[in-house]
Amino acid sequence: MRTEPWMYWKRALTIALIAGPMLALVSIDVEAGRRGGGGFGGGGGPGVRAPRANIGGGPVHGPNNNFNRRDVNVNRNVNVDVDRHWGYGAVGAGAAVAVGTAVAVGAIVSTLPPSCSAFVANGVTYQNCGGTYYVPRYDGPNVVYEVVPAPPGWNQ
Amino acid sequence: MKILPWLPIALFPTLALLGCASPPTEQPAPPVATAAPAAPVVSPEPAVKPQPMDVLKRMAAYLHTLDHFTVTVEKTTDLILPTDQRLHADQTMEIAIQKPNRLRVNYLNLSGGRQLFYDGKDFSLYTPEQNVYATAPAAPTIDETLDLLADRYRISLPIADLLVADPDSRLAQHITSETYVGRILIRGVVCHHLAFRTSDLDWEIWIEDGPKPLPRRLALTDRSVKGSPQMMANLNDWNLAPTFSAAYFTFTPPPQAEKIQFLDAAPAARPAKAVK
Numbered sequence: 001m002r003t004e005p006w007m008y009w010k011r012a013l014t015i016a017l018i019a020g021p022m023l024a025l026v027s028i029d030v031e032a033g034r035r036g037g038g039g040f041g042g043g044g045g046p047g048v049r050a051p052r053a054n055i056g057g058g059p060v061h062g063p064n065n066n067f068n069r070r071d072v073n074v075n076r077n078v079n080v081d082v083d084r085h086w087g088y089g090a091v092g093a094g095a096a097v098a099v100g101t102a103v104a105v106g107a108i109v110s111t112l113p114p115s116c117s118a119f120v121a122n123g124v125t126y127q128n129c130g131g132t133y134y135v136p137r138y139d140g141p142n143v144v145y146e147v148v149p150a151p152p153g154w155n156q
Numbered sequence: 157m158k159i160l161p162w163l164p165i166a167l168f169p170t171l172a173l174l175g176c177a178s179p180p181t182e183q184p185a186p187p188v189a190t191a192a193p194a195a196p197v198v199s200p201e202p203a204v205k206p207q208p209m210d211v212l213k214r215m216a217a218y219l220h221t222l223d224h225f226t227v228t229v230e231k232t233t234d235l236i237l238p239t240d241q242r243l244h245a246d247q248t249m250e251i252a253i254q255k256p257n258r259l260r261v262n263y264l265n266l267s268g269g270r271q272l273f274y275d276g277k278d279f280s281l282y283t284p285e286q287n288v289y290a291t292a293p294a295a296p297t298i299d300e301t302l303d304l305l306a307d308r309y310r311i312s313l314p315i316a317d318l319l320v321a322d323p324d325s326r327l328a329q330h331i332t333s334e335t336y337v338g339r340i341l342i343r344g345v346v347c348h349h350l351a352f353r354t355s356d357l358d359w360e361i362w363i364e365d366g367p368k369p370l371p372r373r374l375a376l377t378d379r380s381v382k383g384s385p386q387m388m389a390n391l392n393d394w395n396l397a398p399t400f401s402a403a404y405f406t407f408t409p410p411p412q413a414e415k416i417q418f419l420d421a422a423p424a425a426r427p428a429k430a431v432k
């Protein structure tokens with residue numbers, strides 16, 4: 001059977017339909033796992049730019065110390081202290097992690113995926129979300145969830 | 157005769173104008189105002205334009221004398237999304253200070269808010285929505301604790317520069333330009349409007365004119381960030397003689413509240429690839 005020219009377009013479209021979402025998930029996972037540099041875990045979301053919170057300047061730890069708080073903050077390693085609200089939450093860090101997507105231990109998300117079940121082990125409340133385990137942490141002043149290994153002795 | 161067809165058209169605007177100008181007589185007279193309108197605020201301009209740094213230092217010295225106070229901060233922060241769309245995120249917090257080593261902040265939001273406590277020994281953060289809290293050792297003074305919170309725990313209070321014992325040491329640094337803009341009303345309070353620049357920051361402050369030179373508004377434009385996002389904080393409801401209960405600055409975990417850890421202190425396995 002002779003290959004019609006439009007068949008190439010059909011194949012390309014099929015590949016795009018499959019590869020597109022996969023790439024999107026990969027990029028979400030990367031962003032969800034990123035921390036420190038952006039520092040917008042709680043409120044901001046990856047790539048969100050915000051001003052510093054303070055004027056500051058001057059020595060912080062004594063007059064003879066050259067340590068300058070502003071130099072630290074230039075790295076934007078500051079938690080943007082804003083409250084999430086509807087609509088805005090969609091740009092939150094890792095808020096869009098898909099159910100069933102493998103999420104690396106250490107990844108930080110600002111909201112849990114749907115359908116999680118809570119259980120307590122060693123005094124810590126874990127959230128089991130489709131086999132991925134989360135515990136709440138404070139990232140700056142915001143509560144986020146960190147992906148952790150299953151607690152020892154826990155069988156899913 | 158030929159002009160007659162145009163007559164209604166020519167008259168109509170005139171009648172309409174008359175209708176606007178003269179109030180209809182059949183309507184009842186407006187109720188008599190029981191209270192006189194608020195007297196306009198008149199405050200003569202000072203003969204000599206104040207020096208911005210003098211006004212700033214006067215405020216700092218005044219804040220230095222305050223032993224305890226409460227103030228409500230309403231701040232709006234620019235958030236620039238990766239698409240360059242700009243959002244304004246609002247936050248309200250009630251701050252209570254008892255110098256030198258008591259601080260409490262109530263963050264108000266629609267999901268129960270959160271609270272920060274500093275009792276001179278430890279600081280605690282409590283989030284009722286998730287019913288979780290964290291506690292960690294603090295520093296001996298408010299100043300050092302604010303630094304600790306910002307540097308180690310990445311909890312920055314937006315007006316921390318004004319809460320320290322000596323605000324002058326934080327504000328009057330690295331100034332490359334200072335401007336006395338003028339006087340203006342902020343929520344009915346006559347304020348001096350000052351503008352300062354540093355190498356990467358434009359900031360403005362509105363300081364009450366009079367015997368109580370309190371900061372009423374703070375605004376900054378961060379030129380070190382692409383798009384120069386801004387933050388503006390209004391400082392409302394100053395109370396310079398509050399009474400605090402003995403336990404106001406001490407956090408007592410509610411029943412069922414779970415103690416959690418700060419991210420950086422958590423011992424969980426951390427992937428080596430984590431971007432720092």
